[in-house]
Amino acid sequence: MMRTAIYPGSFDPLTNGHLDVIQRAAKLFDRVVVAVAKNEGKHPLFALKERVALVKKSVAHLPNVEADSFDSLLVEYVVRQKAQAIVRGLRAVSDFEFEFQLALMNRKLNENIETIFMMPKDTYTFLSSRIVKEIARLGGDVSAFVPVPVQSALIRKLKP
Numbered sequence: 122m123m124r125t126a127i128y129p130g131s132f133d134p135l136t137n138g139h140l141d142v143i144q145r146a147a148k149l150f151d152r153v154v155v156a157v158a159k160n161e162g163k164h165p166l167f168a169l170k171e172r173v174a175l176v177k178k179s180v181a182h183l184p185n186v187e188a189d190s191f192d193s194l195l196v197e198y199v200v201r202q203k204a205q206a207i208v209r210g211l212r213a214v215s216d217f218e219f220e221f222q223l224a225l226m227n228r229k230l231n232e233n234i235e236t237i238f239m240m241p242k243d244t245y246t247f248l249s250s251r252i253v254k255e256i257a258r259l260g261g262d263v264s265a266f267v268p269v270p271v272q273s274a275l276i277r278k279l280k281p
Contacts, residue, residue, distance in 0.1 A: 125204035126150040133165040138245035159192035178270035
């Protein structure tokens with residue numbers, strides 16, 4: 122049986138911290154689907170199709186990783202993908218309480234789906250998409266924080 126994990130998020134944009142978690146998950150699972158959430162309530166900088174395309178470009182070097190989008194309950198998407206696990210990244214202890222609540226709710230909705238918490242390298246624990254966007258908006262260099270395709274897209278999107 123193929124072991125499949127879903128790594129959900131808004132990925133607006135994908136950061137090197139996200140990429141680090143994806144690479145770690147790719148070592149543990151036969152197939153990893155980076156599932157970009159529609160979630161228009163967050164008013165994303167990048168449209169859903171743009172975010173999926175940026176993820177695809179950024180994970181192209183990982184043969185067992187693919188990008189997709191979803192706009193349903195996460196557990197329903199996991200079942201449709203025939204996955205066994207949800208991967209969630211934890212940057213700091215402050216992330217844990219919210220992520221723990223989500224994991225318990227997902228377990229209540231479908232007890233056959235496990236949630237795996239993974240931490241990125243310590244050099245990425247301060248990274249967030251929100252901070253990256255703010256640095257880029259103010260003209261700062263984000264090359265150390267995001268994959269090359271994302272950096273190029275941020276420059277194009279935010280240039281005056």
